Amino acid sequence: MAAHAHTSAAQPAILNEVNPTPFPRATLVENNRSFGWVTDKISGIIEGKTPTWWWVCFVLACCVASFTVAGITYLVSTGVGVWGHANPVNWAWDIVNFVFWIGIGHAGTLISAILCLLRQKWRTSINRAAEAMTIFAVVCAGIFPVFHVGRVWFAWYLFPIPNSNEIWQNYRSPLEWDVFAVSTYGTVSVLFWYVGLIPDLAVLRDRFFKAGNKVRSFLYGIFAMGWRGSNRHWSNYEMAYLILAGISTPLVLSVHTIVSFDFAVSLLPGWHTTIFPPYFVAGAIFSGFGMVLTLMLPLRAIYGLQDLITQYHIDCMCKIVLATGTIVGYAYGMEFFIAWYGANPNEGFAFINRAFGHYAWAYWIMISCNVITPQFFWFKKVRENTAFVWILSIFVNVGMWFERFVIIVTSLARDFLPSSWGYYSPSIVEIFTFFGTFGVFSVLFLLFIRFLPVMPMAEIKAVMPQADPHGHAPTGHGAPELAHSSKH
Amino acid sequence: MKRTFDHPAPSERELTGPKYWRSLDELAATPGFKAQVEREFPADASTLNGVDRRQFFKIMAASFALGGVGLAAGCRRPEKHILPYGKSVEEIIPGLPLYFASAMPSRKGAIPILAETHQGRPTKIEGNPTYAPYGGATNAFVQASVLDLYDPDRATVSTVKGAAVSAAAVQDLLAQINATAGDGSGLAFLAGQSASPTRAALVAKLRAKFPKAIWAEYEAAQDEASASAAQAAFGQNVKPVYQFAKAKRVVAIDADFFQSESHALYYTREFSKGRKVVKKDDAMNRLYSIESAFSLVGSMADHRLRLASSHMLAFIAALAGKVSGDATFAPLSQGLEFKDQDKWLDACAADLLAHKGESVIIAGSHLPPQVHAIAYALNVVLGNVGKTVDFVEVPAGNAATISTLAGSIKSGSVKTLVILGGNPAYDAPADLGFADLIKSVPNVVRYGYYVDETSQVSGTHLHAAHYLESWGDARTADGTIVPIQPMIVPLFNGLTEIEVLARIAGESVTDSYTLVYNTITGLVGGGNADHVFRQFLHDGVLQGTAYKKVNVRFNAAGLAPIFSLAPKFVALSEENLEVRFTFDAKVDDGRFANNGWLQECPDPITKISWDNAILVSPKLAKHLKIDPAGSLLQVARKENADYKQGKEQAFIGEVTLNGVTVRGPLHIQPGLSNYTIVLPLGYGRTVSGRVGKGVGHNFYPLRTTSSLAFATGATLKVTEDVYALANTQEHWSMEGREIVREENFKEDGTTDLGFVHSFGTESHAPSNLGEENSIAELAKLSPEERAKRKALLAVETPRGQSLYDHPNFTGTHQWGMSIDLNTCIGCNACIIACQAENNIPIVGKDQVLRGREMHWIRLDRYYSDGNIESAAFGGPGNKEIPEDPQVSIQPVGCQHCELAPCEIVCPVNATVHDEEGLNTMAYNRCIGTRYCANNCPYKVRRFNFFDWNKRSLDELYMGPLGKSGMPELVKMVKNPDVTVRMRGVMEKCTYCVQRIQQAKIKQKVKAGASDHVEIPDGTVKTACQQVCPVDGVTFGNIKDPTSAVSKAKALQQDYALLGYLNVRPRTTYLGKLRNPNPAMPDYAALPLSRTEYEKKNNPLHGKDSGHGHGHGHSDHGNGHAPEAEKKGEHHSFLRGNNLFGGLS
16 A cells, blocks of 8 residues: 555645545444454464364365266266257356356455555455455356367367467457456456465464464465565565556456457347446446355354454445446346347347246346345345345345346347247256356365455555554544555 | 188198188188177178179179279178279279169159269269159158168078078078979968069069969058059059149149159159249249148148048049039039138139149049049049140059958968068058968068068068169159169178069079069160160160050049949048048158168158157147147247247147057147148057167057048047157247248239348348449349359458458359259258268257257248237237148258358357358367357257267267267268268368369369369259259359359349348348239238238238238138239338337
8 A cells, every 4th residue: 555655645735624524434443453453363263273164164065066076077078968058059057157157256356456446445354255256266167168168178279379280269259258368367366366465474474483383384484475574575565466456457347348248249139239248247246246245244254253344344345236236237128228229120039038938037037136136235224134135145146147047048049040949958967067166166265264364464454543653533534545554 | 602712711730720820811711700700790790701702793794884884883892802902993093982873762663863882882872863854853761771771770680580590591491482382372472562673574473483372562652542543534554644844733632742652753843843933924833732731742832721631532523523514523522611612612723724734633642543533534624634644554563452462361371471571560551460460371481671570470581682782673653764783792691672582483593683684685675785784774774664655535434433432521520530641751651760860850841850740730739728828928929839948748649540549749730631630650660770669659550451541530539648759840930030031923924033132131221242232233233244243242352331351262163052942842852961971960869859950951941820910929820829821941051151150259260261162160170169059140050969970879978888989880871071070069061062172173183284173063062952852952153153053143032041140141042932823712912921021020011001911821811902912112120120019
């Protein structure tokens, strides 16, 4: 936050006089906790004994993950036919799941990067876990496009590797764009996450060292890359973080835009629409925040993190879900309008078919979950009921999965020539494969909460009232974001 | 005695001493090894026996007789004697196929073919163009017959009481029959019908030798009635040959002359000639079809009347009454009743009378003789005889019927029964109980290609050679003699039928080649017989041997005995149904049950593959309460059966007739006569190969001697059981889309052939080829100019108003195709031809149910009834299954789009364009993302979901745990010019690129240093084009404005399917014309599909101008003022959009 401090310092003091009285800001860490408490609290999760529930969950998650492993082994050894795909529905759960997971991966980077650039300080409590979620979701997402191909052993043809046949990739294909978009997104997300982790890893290194655990201290030390907390370190760190935030920001928008191009660039009625990029990005953020809520609320309850993830945080997330959910709802309506206004009979049919055709059930699940569910968040009472928020967040996740299903499957099942119309239903293999990815995700997430700080200690401290070197109360000053560098 | 010409057999000392072999060949000759191999590879065991030297020389002689055409005729390279082609075998160029003339025998006829052989291995059948009546066309059965040759399930050994016997034992057995036959009492033969002169000669000899023996012939498909009526009417053994090309009016009385009638290929070709409209003043024939089932003739009909088969006599009598004004027909037509009957008959009769000498009345061969008699009479009255109907003299059949034979067996007088071909235990009339009769005969020798139901009850089974392994001869339906030549040494040393007969007759000459040689040379006589025979084998036809045309005199008096037996008119109802037996379009009478290509080829009308079904009319379905409910808010129109998750879920029905009950799935077939249920025969085989066993349902048990084609008095009960039918087309309606574009032909020469451009999205969208190339501008040009402009458009870059560069079409040729929807009858021949040419695998019923069939070309079949009110939301017309639909059929393969949407989306460049405009597939590069298939608007790409070629169909889901690999025999049918695709890759029509390449190479060789590398037009024929009996497919270079395809595309009625997508398909279609009679009660000013289009897209216009259509085919005729026919107007964008009409 050195950069912030720098710019703020240049702010003429006189402006304070003309600024309206600042609206009291919500406290981001409640009960006036000290820096030490924050460190203890977050490090304690890692340092403590592995709880039994963790082991139970971990073993369970491994079992669930084995479904994916088994499903994919069967798929690769036998053929794509073990799934339910057929002409005309050549993509179904595979791509639905891919887009679903990629969408979930949106919240993390959005929180870390865009909210960072927008100086939304409430992001600090949730960004670490959200970023981890992003990476794990991208891992789950990546499984599907790789393994859905007919000859996965040649999937490397997708990468621009020089070969003796001098065949290059087809850069006109949105699938090729996906390869770059998703891999770039994955790489940058990992880097961003890792850079943010460095100061906290150093904390753990030091704490384990003091506790006499040399091995763990050594391992954390390697990953802390010699972090000493010096001004020079902080200065470089802040710059790196800012640059990565800058790089990540367009990626948040680009990756789902490009995923939406998989459909928008085709000429299928129901896919071939220009509204897809913004609509997909909004949907992704919507689903991403849904997933963050789904994960953070139990985490908060289990580890007693109510002081760090406050009602204010939940409110903020609910409001984003409400906003993006409404955008998504608008997009659904606009699609219908354009289908009518565009006067293309096939396009018109595709949408009527979505709402009233053989897959109408999926469409109405989608509408109920995505358009109706978020509207509850208008009400403060709802937002304050954590259990209810959590249930609604599940609905959001379900709804967004169905959105992709509706887009992909209904459009394919009934396109231009009625002679080829068909109906798709999944095979047990693809149901299990998808089910297993939740296990993969859970395994990774459980490992994350066990071994890495679930919240950025350094950044949380920066937004605490104590962080203000001048001792101002956070509400009493026009520029409370005047953070400083000494955090630890 | 078999003589070998390889290594001498190992001596005793060699066998007992230490084992050294001089060569692997010698090792292979040891008895132990042989036995082991025989056990291990029964399929290949024959190859170890070596080639019989005599056989070899016979074939050699025959080959040389071909006048240098080559050694390869029928000489399969014996693997044991492989020699490197150090000195090449004459004429064989490795990699290039050779073609030999032959013929595929069928019941009472044969279809002349050219067999494509690769190094002595037949892989593909083409029609023989030297036989003019068929002009190189064949049908699906002929195309698929090559698969039977390599069927691993064919009978490979002869057996006596189930134990394999040697070839010598078989010969002894046949000699034994001869020796013990005496005067023939106790000896009986039951053979299939054949048109082989050699067989006829042998039968004559048999009869002379064994005068008391019974010679009976039986085919499940009977056409005796037509012959007996002709005999009675004309006092001669004559049969009619119809000249459809000269006929302006055709009335088909339950006659499927496109498929099931004898000489169907000729009729199809000739009919299409009278259907082709190139200029608007061309004449077009008019087809009235009166039928009970829905046949392809009905789908082509301009007026189709649904009528029970048992009412055909009444119908033709009524028509004859109207035409002749003769009241004597009235009693016969008593009881006949259909909607607007008088108006219908009057208009039809008037139309016929107005075209005297230019019409054809044809009755289905299964109909009773009275119908045929009246049909002949009508042809005589209308002056057609000698003009559109010829009568030819045919030899009298003197075989006993199966009933006579059954009587003899029952009386116990038959001691030895020889069954030649056929499968009487399965398909004989049920009342004969033939399987049990066979069992009661002490000595039954059955000669057949498969071990089937009949073999099972026969003591001895002699395994037959395939016709591609046999010497033989046959007569086509018009009498022309054609040779049957072997392309390969019999793979399993099977016998030919004539050889069996010759041995039983005790002939001195028993080998098939000499038998045929003697017959043919005996027929032509003269000193130059040898030369004639050579010419015969080379040409594949013996010109001038067709049956003689005779002048006939109609003798009404002779018909009296026939009419005294006329059946009574029986009114039908739900409780008194008519059953109509048809032969399944896939497996015929059951003989092709083990042919996977045919099994998987969807029925042309029902689109059901791998099954038959009890077909019921929508009205009957409603009565039975199996009428599907449809979804609450009907988006798409009601489907013609209940589909659950894309699978047709058919209730099992039970049909009872005379106390016998058969079961089968019920399929609701629009367009059936209300109370006729159609039972396609040929399924439910219990003893067959792996493909055909237990597939479908057997309806033969209902069929008795007195009801071979149809019967009344049946009842139908629906059970609770549900059965999944593998229907390849779930949806029957075009949804009012401009897919198959149709228009009514106007006989006054005012037909607007540009009608195809007056509707559809592109008719009101800006031209995507630029203003100067808009449809309106192009229409102003002369056909030649238009062809030139279009040829330029194929290569010009950039074109029109496109923002993007055009692909680089720099090739010498620019390939394109034109498909004439007006002549396409939907016979499926192209599907099988493509399958044979391009090594397309079959996937089995389970996978077809999932929608994974692999056909590169499919025939879309749409029903329309003119009702689509409130387009999307189940308007009144959408709540009923049409009872009287019009059928439109459209072949769709890869369209080879110039701006191919599949290519843009392939991430790895596996599907790309070549400079000659082909959309190519690089299988090796394909990783199987399937994005191309998703983005293909025509949905013609096919994905290999499993290793279809390596895995057996019942083990697809077993993955690596299942057996892998293709049986050796099956490998032999593969076309070596086409890659066999593995799992995980996409495939699709290539325009037969291998044929293009071969032609290009040939042309390049010819061109040498010159640059005349352009292939002359017509050199390359795609497989679908080659087989097409109506010449509906034109393929060639569209860059050359004088090529046939350019000329076809320059026609006004040329349009691109989904043209507005601007993908610029290289395959375009010629619009379909119908030629209804304005005086008919069911006349519709617009074809019904067009009516649907107008109602959906232009509801105001449609209603105001009277295009609205009554419900059902039979009640239109209202509101179609002739002035309403003009509808070339430009449809307004806003009015043209009624998508949400139902909502508002």
